[in-house]
Amino acid sequence: MEDLIIAIVAAVVVVGGGGGTLLVRSRHRHALQAPPPDRAVESGPSSGSSAAAGTATAQPTLAPGTTVTLPPDVAAAAAPEVEKPPPSAGRMVRLRSRLARSQSAFGGVLLNLLSSDRLDDDTWDEIEETLITADMGVAPARQLVEDLRTDVKVEGTRDPAEVRSMLRRELLNQVGVDMDRSLHTARHGDRPAVVLVVGVNGTGKTTTCAKLARVLIGDGQTVLLGAADTFRAAAVDQLQTWGDRVGAPVIRSDREGADPASVAFDAVNQGIERGADVVIVDTAGRLHTKAGLMDELGKIKRVISRHATVDEVLLVLDATTGQNGLRQARVFAEVVDVTGVVLTKLDGTAKGGIVIAVQRELGVPVKLVGLGEGQDDMAPFEPEAFVDAIVGG
Numbered sequence: 001m002e003d004l005i006i007a008i009v010a011a012v013v014v015v016g017g018g019g020g021t022l023l024v025r026s027r028h029r030h031a032l033q034a035p036p037p038d039r040a041v042e043s044g045p046s047s048g049s050s051a052a053a054g055t056a057t058a059q060p061t062l063a064p065g066t067t068v069t070l071p072p073d074v075a076a077a078a079a080p081e082v083e084k085p086p087p088s089a090g091r092m093v094r095l096r097s098r099l100a101r102s103q104s105a106f107g108g109v110l111l112n113l114l115s116s117d118r119l120d121d122d123t124w125d126e127i128e129e130t131l132i133t134a135d136m137g138v139a140p141a142r143q144l145v146e147d148l149r150t151d152v153k154v155e156g157t158r159d160p161a162e163v164r165s166m167l168r169r170e171l172l173n174q175v176g177v178d179m180d181r182s183l184h185t186a187r188h189g190d191r192p193a194v195v196l197v198v199g200v201n202g203t204g205k206t207t208t209c210a211k212l213a214r215v216l217i218g219d220g221q222t223v224l225l226g227a228a229d230t231f232r233a234a235a236v237d238q239l240q241t242w243g244d245r246v247g248a249p250v251i252r253s254d255r256e257g258a259d260p261a262s263v264a265f266d267a268v269n270q271g272i273e274r275g276a277d278v279v280i281v282d283t284a285g286r287l288h289t290k291a292g293l294m295d296e297l298g299k300i301k302r303v304i305s306r307h308a309t310v311d312e313v314l315l316v317l318d319a320t321t322g323q324n325g326l327r328q329a330r331v332f333a334e335v336v337d338v339t340g341v342v343l344t345k346l347d348g349t350a351k352g353g354i355v356i357a358v359q360r361e362l363g364v365p366v367k368l369v370g371l372g373e374g375q376d377d378m379a380p381f382e383p384e385a386f387v388d389a390i391v392g393g
């Protein structure tokens, strides 16, 4: 029954330059009143940018063929009713059990080995292997073993509590407590901050866009999502569903294969028009040629830069993919300036060492981690909470 009173509001913006028809959609629990007739405008022919075309049309009811203008303020009022998300601070601690399940297994092995009666070369080799098996990478694993060996010599103790705090300290050193993990999502005057989300399909990119929107909404910001992964209709629909769920309008094209840069451009323009704080742009993650990827992401960045600043380029990596994930990271880092990594599915792997490996590989921090499929299962990365999940305590 409730579905019957849900009206789908669609603001249609016509863009030029082959951009196709762009839609801004959100679900609203109350049927909207049609605006006065003088505001009703048919979509005109495309000309120049969407800002120039700027004609928005909407269907205030589900009656077919009804076309009226949807002013930006009405569009804003059409934000869906969603329950207020929890603030992001301390989320990783709250979600620690998700990490602990997988990471403590690897921590337990390390602590056992370190506390063993005979800490000989074979045991140190085993410790190193355990670290490598957890995807930490060979060089960091060697470094960590060397540091631990020095600690053991200097402190001369293998009391379990002391061993745990030693391991904790050295893991924290490797993870890095001083890296700037803040997300740059502050508005620039009348312009929204822009976050580009890149990564290979299947890593959790679309889910990440929505979860991030919800984190930001929980922290009091307004967010618009841009569906620039135009090569998969399903991805656009998926972002739409997520956007409805988390309370972020979605700017999309109705045409599969539409120019992603055009959608990104319109998302940013809409963000400016509606006074959004942050525009998050989902991009295509096809595994095609490096040149193609570079062209596509480069064009998106260039086009957005005409009206706003790209503040963050977040690379989404699936923590369960190990070396393959690192290879993907390398390719993306070569074609675009990645500012932060989002490591998804950390709830599903004991290979948390990838946090260390990927930071070392790219020289950029892990800023967010995915810890499940739910809308609030993402957290700002906190090294201490992460390491505590490994060593217990």
Ligand code: GDP
Residues within 6 Å of the ligand: 199, 200, 201, 202, 203, 204, 205, 206, 207, 208, 235, 238, 285, 344, 345, 346, 347, 348, 369, 370, 371, 372, 373, 377
């Ligand atoms: P995309 O193709 O990169 O956009 O990936 P999607 O966002 O569609 O996600 C792919 C699958 O991974 C979906 O089934 C998601 O529910 C799942 N997923 C995403 N993030 C996480 C996470 O942090 N943990 C778990 N367990 N699953 C996740």
